[in-house]
Amino acid sequence: MDQLRNRDSFVNITNDFSGGVRTLRVRAKLKLSELSEAASIPLEQLKKIERGLLELDSKTAVSLGLALGVDPSDVQSAYEMFAPKATPGEGYTTSKRGNLEFTGPRSPVSASDKRWRVLDLFCGAGGLSYGFEQTGSFVTIGGIDLLPDRIATFTANHEHALGIAGDIRETNPQVIGRAAGNIDVIVGGPPCQGFSSIRPFRALTESDQRNSLVEHYVLMLAGLNPRWFVFENVVGLVTHEGGEKLNAILTAFKEMGYSTSWRIINAASFGVPQNRERVVIVGNRVGVDFIWPSPTHYVSYRSMAGRRAELMSSIELEKTVLQPAVTVIDAIGDLPAVASGDEVTAYSSNDKLTDFQKTIRDGSTVLTWHKATKHSEKMMEIIRHSGSSIKDLPAGMVTSGFSSCYSRLDADRPSNTITVNFVHPSSNRCIHPFQDRALTPREGARIQSFPDSFEFSGSTAQVVKQIGNAVPPLLGKIIAQAISDQDPIHIPRTSGQRALSK
Ligand SMILES: C[S@@+](CC[C@H](N)C(=O)[O-])C[C@H]1O[C@@H](n2cnc3c(N)ncnc32)[C@H](O)[C@@H]1O
The missing domain is CATH 1.10.260.40 (lambda repressor-like DNA-binding domains)
Structure with a gap:
């Protein structure tokens, strides 16, 4: 037996x-x-x-x-x-399901954590949702982006988030909902190419191959039904097709039962050292008539959107009551000098830091990504002659370019909009105010309000794109704060969140 x-x-x-x-x-x-x-x-x-x-x-x-x-x-x-x-939620693991790669949260959010749960669509580096987390009221539990290096950066800075690398068109709200759980807020800015305002949203189905990325955002919202959403995009959306695209998007949100409101916001009006205008739509399905936060900083600039009721900016009269805009030098002036082609990893002394610099260093002791592009001798010659516009260059030195190409930033004003090419002088004004080189990734990250402790992952070329494409975390924080202040439910706030400056 x-x-x-x-x-x-x-x-x-x-x-x-x-x-x-x-x-x-x-x-x-x-x-x-x-x-x-x-x-x-x-x-x-x-x-x-x-x-x-x-x-x-x-x-x-x-x-x-x-x-x-x-x-x-x-x-x-x-x-x-x-x-x-096998579950992707265990530890820091990746798995393939269909064409998507899942990177599990390093630390799954605990059941006792009462912060509101944010899903970041088209998350990139995750600047927008990182800003949400800075309020202490929100925790990011998932993000999806086409590119694995974006997801590597996103998950490195969102410890409770599941990262999904792949095309959003390959998935649907059911898959995301099962993998990430309950969602209170969806944030994100879908690229608008390919989206046509002619096709009514109400006719959308998940399986339709023709769906554009905007339509996928809308479908995620319809399927996951969060209390709030934030939709961010370039200002061009306001005027595209005579405003029809924007109207179609707003109509879709309304038809889904969301109260919506939109504004054109310049990040500099909220303490970001950069004139960066974006259109932001905020919606909720809890009946809140959203009140937009008021600018905290005074900045004089010309809006790309012209004069519109939805343009949120400070006015001349407020000059005396608002804080002055944070300037380029307020933001990067403490960083050590670095020559073209070189890198510096040690901070110089922390005497006389501006408030912005104190906050943005965020306790970091090693300086990262402060490495300057190695410019050719011809480019160095152009840089040495550069001024506030391409017109400052001697005749014939360059043969083409917009007026802001090959130009130096003004130390005493907020930066121009940082693009995905800010380490190349031929791009929109991105030469250091005093040094003969383009901005370093660290300087670009500062101008975008990423703290020095934020970890970027990927090649330099990709990290520069992650930075240039991001919603400034500080702007995300301002919007998130307004949401948590206005929702009828009190959101418990955790202590110990690092706060970006206001
Ligand atoms: C403007 S960036 C997002 C920036 C982000 N909100 C932040 O604050 O850092 C747009 C992102 O959409 C991603 N993307 C583009 N097409 C996509 C697709 N089909 N599926 C998923 N992500 C996509 C891009 O890789 C890019 O990182």
């Missing part, structure tokens, strides 16, 4: 693949590194396969089978039995 029992349990063990490929490896008495070598599969890939987080193709199953001394179909069965149990 005992013998039989032992035999039964042996049979059970040999057919029990529920522990996945790892079970087979342990049984073959191989270490991960040994199996990786024997099967010629990179160690990281093998780890993911064992955790059920990377699909096992038939070629890999054959290699593993040979190395483990088992039939490849057993490797396949072992994998398939275990894979459904």
Whole structure:
């Protein structure tokens, strides 16, 4: 009888693949590194396969089978039995589902955390949702972006968030809802190309291949039904197709039961050291007539949108009561000098820091991303001659460019809008006010109000794009604060959030 029992349990063990490929490896008495070598599969890939987080193709199953001394179909069965149990939410892991790659939260949000849960669509580096978190009332629980390096930056700075790398058109609200859970706020700015105001939103279906990215934002909202949303976009949306695009979007939100309000906001009016105008729509389905926050800083500038009722900016009369706009030098003046092609990693003394500099250093002790583009000798010649506009260059030095190309920033004003090319002098005004080089990524990040502690991931070229594309976190914080102040439900606030300056 005992013998039989032992035999039964042996049979059970040999057919029990529920522990996945790892079970087979342990049984073959191989270490991960040994199996990786024997099967010629990179160690990281093998780890993911064992955790059920990377699909096992038939070629890999054959290699593993040979190395483990088992039939490849057993490797396949072992994998398939275990894979459904793998959850991307465990630790910092990635898994492929269809064409999307999921990066689990480093620390899943706890059930006792009562902050409101934010989903960031088209999240990029996550500047907008990072600003939400700075209020202490919101926690970001998910973000989706096409590009893996954006998701790497996003998850590095949003410890409770699930990062989804892939095309939003490959997924739907059900998948996102299952993976991320309840959502109180959706934020994001979909690229508007391809969106036509002619097709009515009410005719949308999730499976329609023609859906534009704006339509996918709308579908996510319809499917996940958060209390609030924030939709951010370029000012051109206001005038595009004579305003029809914007109207169509507003109509869609209203038809879904959201009260909406929109404004054209210049980030400089709220303490960001940059004239950066964006159109922002805020909506809620809790009946709040949203009151927009009032500018805190005075700035004199000409709006790209012309004169409109929705333009939110400070007026000359308020000059005396508002704080002066934060200038380029207020924002970056403490950073050590760096020559073209060089990098500096040590801060200079922290004497006489401006309020903005004190806050933005955020306790960092090592200076990162303060490396300047190596300019060619010809470009150095242009830079040495550069002034406030391309017209300052000697005749014939450059043959084409808008007036703001090859131009120096004014130290005593907020910066011009930072673009995705701000490390190249041929782009919109981005040469340092006094040094002969374009801005460094760190300077661009400061001008966008990213604290020095924010971790960027990816190549320099991609990090510059992440910075240039972001919603300034400080602007995100201002909008989030207004939402939490106006919702009828009191949102518990956690202490210990680092606050960006106001
Ligand atoms: C303006 S950026 C977002 C910036 C972000 N809100 C922030 O504050 O940092 C727009 C992002 O949309 C992403 N994107 C473009 N097409 C996409 C798609 N089809 N699916 C998902 N993300 C997409 C881009 O990779 C880009 O990072």
